[in-house]
Amino acid sequence: MISSILLLVGTGITSFISACCAIMLADSHVNTRVKYKQWKGWIALPLIAAILGCALAYHVSIFAPSILVVVGLCVAYVFVVAAAIYDFKLQLIPNAIPLAIVGIRILFIIAEQIIYGDAVIGFMYSFVGGAVGFLVLYVAGRLSKGGIGGGDIKLVAALGFLCGFRAMFTTLTLALLVCALFSIPYVIAKKERLSDSLPFGPFIYVGFIFMLLLHLY
Numbered sequence: 001m002i003s004s005i006l007l008l009v010g011t012g013i014t015s016f017i018s019a020c021c022a023i024m025l026a027d028s029h030v031n032t033r034v035k036y037k038q039w040k041g042w043i044a045l046p047l048i049a050a051i052l053g054c055a056l057a058y059h060v061s062i063f064a065p066s067i068l069v070v071v072g073l074c075v076a077y078v079f080v081v082a083a084a085i086y087d088f089k090l091q092l093i094p095n096a097i098p099l100a101i102v103g104i105r106i107l108f109i110i111a112e113q114i115i116y117g118d119a120v121i122g123f124m125y126s127f128v129g130g131a132v133g134f135l136v137l138y139v140a141g142r143l144s145k146g147g148i149g150g151g152d153i154k155l156v157a158a159l160g161f162l163c164g165f166r167a168m169f170t171t172l173t174l175a176l177l178v179c180a181l182f183s184i185p186y187v188i189a190k191k192e193r194l195s196d197s198l199p200f201g202p203f204i205y206v207g208f209i210f211m212l213l214l215h216l217y
Contacts (some may be wrong), residue, residue, distance in 0.1 A: 004061055008054045011074045015053035018078045019046035022085040029090060049081045056212045063215040068108055068115075073217060075104055076162050080208050083155050087201025093151025098158035102130075105162040129160030133168045152200045159208070167217035175200070175207030 023045070057074050064070040079101050083093045105126055113119035134157035141148035160168030183198050211217060 003067075004058070007061060007070065007074065008057045011057040011077065012050040012054040014078045015081050016046045016050035018082040019049040019085055022082040023089070025094075026086050026089040045085060052209065053077055053081070056209065060212055060215070064217070068112065069217070072105070072108055072162055073167070073212060076101065076159055077208065077212070080155075080159070080205050083151075084202045084205035087151065087199040091149070091199045093149070093155050093201055095151075095154065098151075098154040101155075101158035101162050105158075108162075125164050126161045129163065129165035129168045130157045131160075132165055133157040133160030133172065136172065148200060152204065155201070155204060159204075163217060167211055170211040170214070170216040171204065171207040173207070174210045175203040178206050178210075179203040 053074070056077060057070070060073050061070050064073065079097050083097045086097075087093050109119045109123050109126070112122050134153060137148055137153040137156050141150075141153060156168060156172055159171060163171075179198065179200060182203070
């Protein structure tokens, strides 16, 4: 019970901090200062991310097969929040986010070796998830002639490495579906090319949320 409460609170707090940091770093990147009135609007994003983080952590804790899976998915959520906000503001995902996700997965592999005595299967599962995620989006990016950025490719690959093939594939499929439903009317209305329309990071975030709700990991 105490561990569940700590997980919920920890996910909510770290999600809030992650979202705030993404907003501040994105604004500092373009040398702009967020005024108080602007922050009143932007502060809603960290609050929503924190509330969703708590709810999703509780939901995942019910269906996930182990505590390491629960913690891994919650950690992934925290970083996807930051990537989505940063990408929304700058259409860019910093390399630090996927690198941090990969680093955390390596720590989990070490923990699995210590706890279960065999992390080979877990490592292979992660490797397949990361490699397939990278290859699928890399090919899609080449075919779309830059419609999918390098940051999106690395983020999806990192999610595959941390969460596994099934979670990555479900997240990516749902993200593409939501992106298509949202962007096609936008492109028609704005008369722009599909590859220039919207950052993909926020759709990865939405796809990740639906993946957790459907517990397809």
